[in-house]
Amino acid sequence: MEPAAIKAIFFDVFGTVVDWRSSIIREAEQLGRGLGVVKDWPAFADDWRAGYHAGMRRVNAGLDDWKTVDQIHRECLEALCEQYGITGLSEPQLATFNCAWHRLDPWPDAVDGLKRLKAGYVIAPLSNGNMALLTNLSKFAGLPWDCVLSSELVGRYKPDPKVYQAAATMLGLEPGEVLMVAAHGSDLRGATAGGLGTAYVSRPDELGPQRPYAPEDSREFDFHAIDFKNLADQLGRSVP
Amino acid sequence: MEPAAIKAIFFDVFGTVVDWRSSIIREAEQLGRGLGVVKDWPAFADDWRAGYHAGMRRVNAGLDDWKTVDQIHRECLEALCEQYGITGLSEPQLATFNCAWHRLDPWPDAVDGLKRLKAGYVIAPLSNGNMALLTNLSKFAGLPWDCVLSSELVGRYKPDPKVYQAAATMLGLEPGEVLMVAAHGSDLRGATAGGLGTAYVSRPDELGPQRPYAPEDSREFDFHAIDFKNLADQLGRSVP
Numbered sequence: 001m002e003p004a005a006i007k008a009i010f011f012d013v014f015g016t017v018v019d020w021r022s023s024i025i026r027e028a029e030q031l032g033r034g035l036g037v038v039k040d041w042p043a044f045a046d047d048w049r050a051g052y053h054a055g056m057r058r059v060n061a062g063l064d065d066w067k068t069v070d071q072i073h074r075e076c077l078e079a080l081c082e083q084y085g086i087t088g089l090s091e092p093q094l095a096t097f098n099c100a101w102h103r104l105d106p107w108p109d110a111v112d113g114l115k116r117l118k119a120g121y122v123i124a125p126l127s128n129g130n131m132a133l134l135t136n137l138s139k140f141a142g143l144p145w146d147c148v149l150s151s152e153l154v155g156r157y158k159p160d161p162k163v164y165q166a167a168a169t170m171l172g173l174e175p176g177e178v179l180m181v182a183a184h185g186s187d188l189r190g191a192t193a194g195g196l197g198t199a200y201v202s203r204p205d206e207l208g209p210q211r212p213y214a215p216e217d218s219r220e221f222d223f224h225a226i227d228f229k230n231l232a233d234q235l236g237r238s239v240p
Numbered sequence: 241m242e243p244a245a246i247k248a249i250f251f252d253v254f255g256t257v258v259d260w261r262s263s264i265i266r267e268a269e270q271l272g273r274g275l276g277v278v279k280d281w282p283a284f285a286d287d288w289r290a291g292y293h294a295g296m297r298r299v300n301a302g303l304d305d306w307k308t309v310d311q312i313h314r315e316c317l318e319a320l321c322e323q324y325g326i327t328g329l330s331e332p333q334l335a336t337f338n339c340a341w342h343r344l345d346p347w348p349d350a351v352d353g354l355k356r357l358k359a360g361y362v363i364a365p366l367s368n369g370n371m372a373l374l375t376n377l378s379k380f381a382g383l384p385w386d387c388v389l390s391s392e393l394v395g396r397y398k399p400d401p402k403v404y405q406a407a408a409t410m411l412g413l414e415p416g417e418v419l420m421v422a423a424h425g426s427d428l429r430g431a432t433a434g435g436l437g438t439a440y441v442s443r444p445d446e447l448g449p450q451r452p453y454a455p456e457d458s459r460e461f462d463f464h465a466i467d468f469k470n471l472a473d474q475l476g477r478s479v480p
Contacts, residue, residue, distance in 0.1 A: 070412065122375060132412030135362060135387040147375040147388035152410075170392075172310065172372030 001197035001222040003235045007173055009117055010126035010149065010164070010196070012182035013134065015206040017114075017125065018104035018141060021045050027100040031093075039084050042208060047083075051076030056128055056157040066155055068130035074098045101129070102136035107203065111142055113228020116237045124149045126167050126180065128157050147171075159190025168196065179223070181231065185216040192221075199223035199231055241437035241462040243475045247413055249357055250366035250389065250404070250436070252422035253374065255446040257354075257365065258344035258381060261285050267340035271333075279324050282448060287323075291316030296368055296397040306395055308370035314338045341369070342376035347443065351382055353468020356477045364389045366407050366420065368397050387411075399430025408436065419463070421471065425456040432461075439463035439471055 014020045024045040032039060055072030058064040067075075077098050081089065089097070117123050124145050125134055130152045138145055151157045154166045168178045175195030182188050183203040191198050198221040204213040218224040225231035232238075254260045264285040272279060295312030298304040307315075317338050321329065329337070357363050364385050365374055370392045378385055391397045394406045408418045415435030422428050423443040431438050438461040444453040458464040465471035472478075 122379060124375075130412075131387065131410045135364075135411060139362060139386050145387070146379050147371065147385075153393060170371045171375060172370075 001176070001179065005177060006121060006179045006197065006235070007177040008122035008124065008168070008171055009179045009181060009199075010124055010167060010191075011114075012158075012180075012184065012187050013125045013127035013129060013137070014104075015203055016181065016183040016201060017110050017143065018106050018137065019205070020049065020101070020104050021206065021208055023104040024048065024100055027097065027103070031097055035086070035088065037086065039086065042210075044080060044084060046208075047080055048073070048076055051079070060157050060160060068133075068152060069101070069128055070098065070130055070133055073101055099136070102133050103140050104137055106141040106143065107227070109227040109229045111144070113232050114144055116232040116239065117228065117235065118144055118146065120235065120237045121179075122146045122171060124167075124171075126158070126164065127151070159186050159193075161190055161194035164191045164194035164196050168194075181228075185220070188216075188221055197222045199225060201225050201227060201231060241416075241419065245417060246361060246419045246437065246475070247417040248362035248364065248408070248411055249419045249421060249439075250364055250407060250431075251354075252398075252420075252424065252427050253365045253367035253369060253377070254344075255443055256421065256423040256441060257350050257383065258346050258377065259445070260289065260341070260344050261446065261448055263344040264288065264340055267337065267343070271337055275326070275328065277326065279326065282450075284320060284324060286448075287320055288313070288316055291319070300397050300400060308373075308392060309341070309368055310338065310370055310373055313341055339373075339376070342373050343380050344377055346381040346383065347467070349467040349469045351384070353472050354384055356472040356479065357468065357475065358384055358386065360475065360477045361419075362386045362411060364407075364411075366398070366404065367391070399426050399433075401430055401434035404431045404434035404436050408434075421468075425460070428456075428461055437462045439465060441465050441467060441471060 011017055025041050028041040028044055052072055059067060114123055124147050126149045127134055128151045131148060131150050134148045134150055149167045151163050154163045156162050164180060165175055168175045179197040179199055180188060180191035181199045181201055183201050183206060188198040188200060200216050200221045202215050223234055225234060251257055265281050268281040268284055292312055299307060354363055364387050366389045367374055368391045371388060371390050374388045374390055389407045391403050394403045396402050404420060405415055408415045419437040419439055420428060420431035421439045421441055423441050423446060428438040428440060440456050440461045442455050463471060463474055465474060
């Protein structure tokens, strides 16, 4: 894919734009202090994230009707509270904690990199997060999108190729005019199957210090960047 | 509706945020100069706008399957070219001119007013324009939305109350937590029927100098403002 062919850039969000793990651990620790309990909060965050993946797979496999990510997170949270022995949370506390996923910090390069890319392209998230989650998260993190796109608008979850194609169509574009950016090979392979260009951004800290980072093969995708500023450099979007 | 109840503000776009008429006349005049023809371009703009309304009414009445506003504009443009005797336009010229609706200037107060309101609320367009149109228009005009919402996402056109309700639900909100802003009473009456709060903004220049301005009755809606800065004043969002 030549940079001149690109009219819009779609971004995966969890892990690619925002550091979900540190943010969820921080909110869980705060909750634990309020309740006076100590748990393995990093493991809790990882389990919550795993439940999200499992919930989406069930929807795409036809085992469940459509559920938003907020709903999947909530069902998973209730199961994890039982599993970890976290009791005494009121309904408002559960609802607020579930929305920790609406309050995730961006990676340090993300906002500046997005601003540079926005000067040359339409930029939008294309995330499995639902519209409410993505809108609140983007406001919290100061993400300067041109619009917000979500799998919720398609009724299928990434990496189903239909999601990428439908999002391009919604912006009046051909798949080949759109670059998908993600830190995860599976997401980019779905985009490739949908006809989009791909940019892999390495996020070696996404899964925390205990898990060795296994980067993707740089030859598999159209671009391979170490962060969003580096991607802007490669696309010729100079520092303003 | 008390300002403290508001969590998000939805905005009608054509006529409320942007001055569609002057912008379309300007692009039509440019086209005419290129073709070496002189037509009544203000009347052409008004007829194009009228065709848009008629096309949406046909969809809501079940006479047509769903058509995007880009499609409605294009069908109407072809009919108007015939009616006005405008010939010799190539397919790329027709496509570019049809996207004049993606390049509309904001009213002078709009961007500053939206920035003030964005500091206190989630702000989004809720327009009958399709997602591609709204996204391109917002980028052209520098509109600082938190996300872009369109009737296209619901499959019905405003003022069907379902559109307003579905947009609120998509942001995880109750209708009563959302304020709809428009320069048109019919839009606000649809929002009221959907359970949203309403703010009427007077745009006396929308229909041009020849047509007398008939403002709505200020008592019918929750707020009545002369522009977006005035609305921000009324909602307690001070000048930054």
